Amino acid sequence: MSMTISPHREDASQRGWQYRLHIDAPLLFILIAVSILGLIVLYSAGGGDIELVERQLIRLGIAYTCMLVVAQFPPRLLLRLTPWLFVTGILFLLAVLIGGEISGGAQRWLNLYVVRFQPSEMMKLAVPMMVAWYLADTRLPPNRWQLLASVTLIAVPMLMIAKQPDLGTALLIASSGIFVVFLAGLQWRLLAFFSALVAAAAPLIWHFMHDYQRQRVITLLNPESDPLGSGYHIIQSKIAIGSGGLFGKGWMNGTQSQLNFLPERSTDFIFAVLGEEFGFFGILLLFALYTIIVIRGIMISIQAQDTYTRLLAGSLAMTFCVYFIVNTGMVTGLLPVVGLPLPMISYGGTSIVTLMAGFGILMSIQTHRKLLAT
Amino acid sequence: MLGRIHLKDHLFESRLITNRAILLLVIGGLLLSVLLVRLLYLQVVSHEHYTTLSEDNRVNLQPLPPNRGLIFDRNGILLAENLPSYRLEITPEQVDNMAATLSALEDIIEIRDIDRSRFEKLLARKPRFEAVPLRFHLNDEEVARFSVNRHRFPGVDITAGLARHYPLGPLAVHALGYVGRIDEKALKVLDSSNYRGTSHVGKNGIEKTYEELLHGKVGLQQVETTAQGRIIRVLSRTPPVSGSNLYLTIDSHVQQAAEAAFGDFSGSAIAIDPNNGDILAFVSLPTYDPNPFVNGIDYDDYAALRNNDREPLFNRALRGQYPPGSTVKPFMGLAGLETGISSEHSKTYCPGFYMLPGKDRKYRDWKRTGHGTVDLNSAITQSCDVYFYDLAQSLGIDRIHDYLQHFGFGKATGIDIQGELSGLLPSKEWKRSRRNQPWFPGETIITGIGQGFFLVTPVQLAAATAALANGGQMLQPQIIHAEQEAESDELQPHHPQVLETITIGEQQHWDHVIESMIDVVHSARGTARSIGKDSPYMIAGKTGTAQVFGLKEEEKYDASAIAEKLRDHALFIAFAPVDDPKIAVAVIVENGGGGGSVAAPIARIIMDAYLGRSTP
Numbered sequence: 001m002s003m004t005i006s007p008h009r010e011d012a013s014q015r016g017w018q019y020r021l022h023i024d025a026p027l028l029f030i031l032i033a034v035s036i037l038g039l040i041v042l043y044s045a046g047g048g049d050i051e052l053v054e055r056q057l058i059r060l061g062i063a064y065t066c067m068l069v070v071a072q073f074p075p076r077l078l079l080r081l082t083p084w085l086f087v088t089g090i091l092f093l094l095a096v097l098i099g100g101e102i103s104g105g106a107q108r109w110l111n112l113y114v115v116r117f118q119p120s121e122m123m124k125l126a127v128p129m130m131v132a133w134y135l136a137d138t139r140l141p142p143n144r145w146q147l148l149a150s151v152t153l154i155a156v157p158m159l160m161i162a163k164q165p166d167l168g169t170a171l172l173i174a175s176s177g178i179f180v181v182f183l184a185g186l187q188w189r190l191l192a193f194f195s196a197l198v199a200a201a202a203p204l205i206w207h208f209m210h211d212y213q214r215q216r217v218i219t220l221l222n223p224e225s226d227p228l229g230s231g232y233h234i235i236q237s238k239i240a241i242g243s244g245g246l247f248g249k250g251w252m253n254g255t256q257s258q259l260n261f262l263p264e265r266s267t268d269f270i271f272a273v274l275g276e277e278f279g280f281f282g283i284l285l286l287f288a289l290y291t292i293i294v295i296r297g298i299m300i301s302i303q304a305q306d307t308y309t310r311l312l313a314g315s316l317a318m319t320f321c322v323y324f325i326v327n328t329g330m331v332t333g334l335l336p337v338v339g340l341p342l343p344m345i346s347y348g349g350t351s352i353v354t355l356m357a358g359f360g361i362l363m364s365i366q367t368h369r370k371l372l373a374t
Numbered sequence: 375m376l377g378r379i380h381l382k383d384h385l386f387e388s389r390l391i392t393n394r395a396i397l398l399l400v401i402g403g404l405l406l407s408v409l410l411v412r413l414l415y416l417q418v419v420s421h422e423h424y425t426t427l428s429e430d431n432r433v434n435l436q437p438l439p440p441n442r443g444l445i446f447d448r449n450g451i452l453l454a455e456n457l458p459s460y461r462l463e464i465t466p467e468q469v470d471n472m473a474a475t476l477s478a479l480e481d482i483i484e485i486r487d488i489d490r491s492r493f494e495k496l497l498a499r500k501p502r503f504e505a506v507p508l509r510f511h512l513n514d515e516e517v518a519r520f521s522v523n524r525h526r527f528p529g530v531d532i533t534a535g536l537a538r539h540y541p542l543g544p545l546a547v548h549a550l551g552y553v554g555r556i557d558e559k560a561l562k563v564l565d566s567s568n569y570r571g572t573s574h575v576g577k578n579g580i581e582k583t584y585e586e587l588l589h590g591k592v593g594l595q596q597v598e599t600t601a602q603g604r605i606i607r608v609l610s611r612t613p614p615v616s617g618s619n620l621y622l623t624i625d626s627h628v629q630q631a632a633e634a635a636f637g638d639f640s641g642s643a644i645a646i647d648p649n650n651g652d653i654l655a656f657v658s659l660p661t662y663d664p665n666p667f668v669n670g671i672d673y674d675d676y677a678a679l680r681n682n683d684r685e686p687l688f689n690r691a692l693r694g695q696y697p698p699g700s701t702v703k704p705f706m707g708l709a710g711l712e713t714g715i716s717s718e719h720s721k722t723y724c725p726g727f728y729m730l731p732g733k734d735r736k737y738r739d740w741k742r743t744g745h746g747t748v749d750l751n752s753a754i755t756q757s758c759d760v761y762f763y764d765l766a767q768s769l770g771i772d773r774i775h776d777y778l779q780h781f782g783f784g785k786a787t788g789i790d791i792q793g794e795l796s797g798l799l800p801s802k803e804w805k806r807s808r809r810n811q812p813w814f815p816g817e818t819i820i821t822g823i824g825q826g827f828f829l830v831t832p833v834q835l836a837a838a839t840a841a842l843a844n845g846g847q848m849l850q851p852q853i854i855h856a857e858q859e860a861e862s863d864e865l866q867p868h869h870p871q872v873l874e875t876i877t878i879g880e881q882q883h884w885d886h887v888i889e890s891m892i893d894v895v896h897s898a899r900g901t902a903r904s905i906g907k908d909s910p911y912m913i914a915g916k917t918g919t920a921q922v923f924g925l926k927e928e929e930k931y932d933a934s935a936i937a938e939k940l941r942d943h944a945l946f947i948a949f950a951p952v953d954d955p956k957i958a959v960a961v962i963v964e965n966g967g968g969g970g971s972v973a974a975p976i977a978r979i980i981m982d983a984y985l986g987r988s989t990p
Contacts, residue, residue: 050498140387179398185390242416242424256428280417287406298399302392307384310391314398321402325409332412 015371022071022367027296027359031344034289035060038345044252045266045273046347052266056347063356070360074368075309078361079133085122086130086153092119093160120161120169121354125361127157127173128315131180136308141185150181151194165210168326168340175322179315183301217336233269234333236262241275241332248279266347268339271331286345294321300366309365316358323355436597437571440590441536441860443617445550445580447626448652448855452541453550454581459537460512462520463505466497468529475527476508482519483509488670510669511537538574543663546629548689549622549656549791549853551579552664568592574668580620580853583790587857590617616860623652623855631983632657635976641943641963642690644836644851645980648949648958650870651840651849653789654984655959658690658832692794695829696962699918700757700969701947702778702824704842704887707750709777710765711883718886721749724760730767730815737763737819740919754890757901757917759823766822771813774821775801780876781838782848788873789833789851797834800827825921835947836960843914843949843958845884846876888914892952895974902946902974911985915948915977917969920962941965946973950981957984 018025039053039060046052096119131150138146154177162170182191206214240256249255254276256262265273274282297317304310320343327342329335341348343355416424445454462483469475479485489509496506512520517532538553553574569575570592576582593614598606632643632655645655662679666672671679679687688694710716726744727736739745739759745752753761766774779785784799798804800821802813820826830838833851841848850871857866878884891914893899895906901917920943944966949958959977966972 048498051495139383140390182398183391183394185387185394238416239424239427241413242420243428245417245421245425275413275417280413283413284410287410291406294402295399298395301395307387307391310388310395314391314395318398318402321405325402325405328409329412332409332416334409334412 019367021068022363023068024071024296024300024363024366027293027363027366030289030292030296031356031359034286034293034344037286037289040251041270041274041277041345042266042347044254044277045257045270047258048252052347059348059352063352066353067356067360067363070357071363071367073360073364075306075365078129078312078364079136079308082126082129082133085126086133089119089123089126090157090160092122093157095119097160097163118350120164120166120173121350123157123161123173124169124176124319124351124354125358127154128176128180128312128319131177132308132311132315135180135184135311136306140307141187142181144190147181147186147190147194150177154178154181165213166339167213168338171326171338172319172323172340176315176319179318180311183311183314184307213336233263233337237269237272237331238333240272244276244279244282246280248275248277248282251277253277268327268337268341268346269331270346271328271342274345275331290321290324294318297362300362303369304365305369313362313365316362320355320358436595438593438595438611438614439571439573440592440614441616442538442553442574443588443590443860444619445588446619446621447624447629448621448654449625449627450621451626453546453622453624453626455539455541456536457539458534459510459539460517460532460534461507462509462512463507463531463533464493465503465505465529465531467502472497475530479508479527479530482523483512483516485509486672488672505531505533538668540664542626543665544661545626545633546624546656547579547661547664548658548691549579549624549653550664551581551583551791552577552667553581554667555670577667579791580622583792584620584854588617588620590860591615618860619858621855621858621865623647623654623852624656625654625984628655628980628983629657632976632980633659633661635979636963639963639966639972640684640690641961641966642694642832643959643961643976643980644691644832645957645959645984646836646840646849646851648840648843648847648849648955651837651852652855652870653833653836653851653853654957655980656691656853658688658692658694660684660686662686689791689793690962690964691832692789692791693831694962695795695797695831696943696945697826697828697920698824698830698835699920699943699945700759700823701835701916701918701945701960702822702828703754703757703762703918704891704916704947705778705781705783705838706762706765706769706774706822707754707890708842708883708887709769709774710750711886712879713769713773713777715768715773716750716765718750718883721747722753722758722761722764723747724758726760728760728763728819730819733816735816737816750886751890751893752899754887754916755893755897755900757894762822763819764822766818767815769818769822771818771821772801772803774818775799775804780848780874781841782834782873783828783830783838787833787837787851790853794833795831797831798827798829824918832960832962835945835962836958839947839949839960840958841876842884842888843955846878847872848874848876888952891916891948895948901970902948904970905974905978909950909978911950911981912952913948913950913978913981914952915946915974917974918945918947919943919967919969920945922965941967944969944971944973946970946977948974948977948981950985957981 039056042056043050043053131153134150134153135142135146142150154174158170158174161173236256240254240262243249243256244254252258254273256276257265257273262269262272274286294317297313297320301310301313301317304313323340323343326335326338327340330337330340341351344352442456444452444456447453464475466472476485476490485508493506493508512532520532540547540550540552554577555573556569556575568589568591572589572592576585576588581588591614593612595611596609598609628645632645636643636657636659640659642659643655643657644653646653666675711718724739724745724747726739726742728739729736737759740757745756745758745760748756748758748761750761752758778799784797786794786796788794800817805811805813817826821828837848837851850873852868852870854868856868858864892912894917895902895909895913895915897903900906902915906913922940922942942965944963946961946969947959949955957980959980961973961977961980963973963976
């Protein structure tokens with residue numbers, strides 16, 4: 001790859017509609033495919049409730065619109081907005097901790113009178129943007145002080161969100177920040193040092209966990225210990241997936257899903273419905289689509305033209321990867337139940353809007369590149 | 375590295391990030407492989423094991439809802455029952471053409487839009503082999519019509535269930551309340567396991583307060599189902615426990631007479647047994663039929679009730695707050711005597727108005743020519759205002775407040791029906807803390823005749839009257855006479871509860887006030903003499919008139935000239951028989967005009983209905 005830094009002044013229209021509309025067609029088509037699969041599974045998970053599907057469709061409409069709007073923002077503008085977004089997010093998080101609305105036992109909502117929204121959602125994008133913004137200005141790889149600064153940028157919002165308490169989102173935010181640092185070339189010995197530090201802090205984390213969070217870890221290790229309480233979810237979802245076999249029981253025919261044995265089957269545990277009704281091959285299809293999304297994101301990162309967009313795109317793609325692996329790991333009983341939805345498939349949540357905004361950033365990075373003469 | 379200029383090496387950074395990104399992709403691939411191995415283990419290796427487990431899951435628990443307890447009046451007359459109710463159900467899998475079936479059904483059975491939309495919602499949600507209800511509460515004619523045409527509708531069935539029904543319709547609805555379908559709001563409050571299978575819950579009145587007792591305990595049956603959920607056989611059964619029956623203190627005969635006595639007037643009447651606090655009649659008019667509420671009232675019908683100017687949905691007995699007017703005079707008189715401010719013989723000259731020393735404002739007596747020289751007896755009998763203006767002025771507001779509060783004014787009685795308001799017994803302290811204003815002397819004057827800030831609810835006024843009748847026992851007004859557990863013959867009575875025993879300074883004071891109240895009804899100059907003439911028993915009473923809007927000093931009240939809505943409220947309190955009180959009554963007739971002419975006859979009808987029955 002040999003490049004001379006002499007950008008052609010060329011009309012974007014000559015590069016086709018994708019660039020004019022700032023849409024990345026491969027990504028868009030795969031996303032639509034996943035959404036359609038999701039709606040099909042959701043219809044069955046909701047017991048054939050068409051209204052549920054309609055409401056989800058409206059939500060998807062909003063999310064896709066949001067993605068297309070974000071894709072219009074040139075990365076330079078995103079770069080300039082980054083620190084403001086981050087600081088605003090931190091202030092909102094503070095406001096939530098001080099006076100947020102409690103909904104479902106957790107304090108996540110901020111009532112802005114016009115909209116109720118979760119600042120933690122905003123931080124899912126603001127944290128990787130901020131770390132990328134910071135590191136893009138330094139000489140890579142980061143030295144230990146730059147590393148410390150990055151860790152602070154990650155840890156502060158993460159701890160604030162974990163305190164709400166919203167462990168799933170805190171985990172996603174932490175990994176999105178860590179991915180930026182890792183992509184920036186974090187040296188292996190520093191990585192080893194920090195891993196050791198986290199391992200040493202594990203008992204401390206256990207100490208600060210809520211009872212229900214501890215229970216989930218205990219349940220993971222031995223689900224049969226509490227078959228009607230918190231172990232019930234995992235036992236039933238394993239039965240659903242396992243009894244699905246290679247080909248599944250057929251759409252709308254899952255006995256676990258249709259006869260109400262499977263809890264939260266439209267939301268966090270929808271993956272078990274897919275596993276029961278469409279079997280291993282159904283799951284393979286979803287995983288293939290997910291993998292293509294991640295690979296496309298990494299390609300966008302590699303093709304990006306400056307450090308900020310490279311770091312950001314790579315982090316967004318890998319965070320999506322973590323997102324679906326954590327949910328599926330939780331439903332199959334490999335990971336504790338942390339309350340993360342299956343991206344693009346689970347019913348509801350403001351998280352879908354954030355997720356799609358993230359894909360909007362990827363599209364923006366891909367379609368605002370300048371043509372380089374080779 | 376150290377010697378190099380601090381410059382970003384773009385090519386180096388680009389390669390670094392690319393390498394790292396590919397590395398992450400590989401790690402992600404590895405994690406995905408772990409997941410796939412896990413899925414292969416679950417879905418291929420352990421497939422049989424989990425299939426067996428999922429087959430075992432076909433044993434299902436089904437709730438068996440309990441029968442709701444019945445409600446009777448004190449004499450065992452049924453007020454709320456569970457009637458067999460026929461509903462029309464359609465099993466979708468047995469119907470070839472749903473649209474055609476529905477339109478054909480429409481010809482023989484009325485299907486409202488609300489039924490249709492509910493049906494369609496359920497249809498989308500339930501499995502095809504499960505029957506979906508289309509219409510509730512078919513009447514006999516509809517059942518007959520459908521039965522004749524039964525052969526034309528495969529998959530359509532009539533099933534019988536139980537539905538709450540109020541046989542006496544609008545009678546005492548403000549006490550009884552009604553049940554309605556459980557909505558999402560109620561679902562949050564209820565014990566969800568005990569309400570599995572229950573469709574209705576008390577929304578109002580007794581039905582709501584005693585929900586727990588009336589509901590009973592859910593039963594369970596274990597059934598084996600096919601993979602689709604169709605029941606094959608019942609494995610075990612825990613029967614439900616029906617709710618307890620309730621016997622109200624209300625006497626429906628008295629209640630009926632009272633509601634009829636009001637004619638077209640709005641208002642409220644409460645009758646209490648002064649010996650135990652039992653509420654014999656609980657009237658709030660206009661009333662309404664609770665039966666349409668049971669299965670969801672039509673929006674239009676509900677709007678008509680809600681927008682009705684006379685507010686039938688408003689529980690006047692508990693939430694109506696009225697100025698007591700002159701009905702407060704016996705209590706005021708007693709306050710004067712017991713505090714030693716006045717005596718039976720203290721006299722006041724009534725020229726037809728009262729003036730505070732050094733002030734210009736005239737406080738008018740209802741009788742413009744005045745009552746002349748009056749003592750307490752004649753002031754109560756003829757309802758002289760000036761006497762009580764003067765008495766109130768001598769007592770001062772705080773002494774009035776301190777004495778009257780013993781009779782329960784200004785605080786909720788704590789009756790077993792939700793939503794009771796507390797009325798208002800004003801004091802200097804109240805005005806300072808609630809209104810942040812000082813108390814003016816003129817406000818004391820009008821408090822003496824039950825006007826101004828003073829407000830009472832009908833229940834409060836009746837409870838206070840009962841305390842006057844029984845010699846100072848403030849009893850908790852009771853609405854439940856007894857409970858009866860399911861499948862038990864035994865009645866568990868509710869016992870009277872004394873809220874406060876009012877200290878009697880001198881029995882003679884009480885006797886004097888009660889004698890004056892007898893004169894209100896039975897003397898030639900009494901304001902309620904019209905009901906005393908032919909009474910077979912002795913009644914002690916007091917009339918009252920509460921102003922709805924204020925008249926200017928010199929204005930003359932002319933009932934015919936002002937709109938009905940602004941006409942005075944007519945009040946009457948009474949108890950009888952005087953030597954052995956069995957019933958105490960408070961009657962408020964909204965915009966009725968005069969207490970003696972309108973409210974007292976209603977009270978007489980109520981007392982006749984009760985006493986004529988219990989002492990034949």
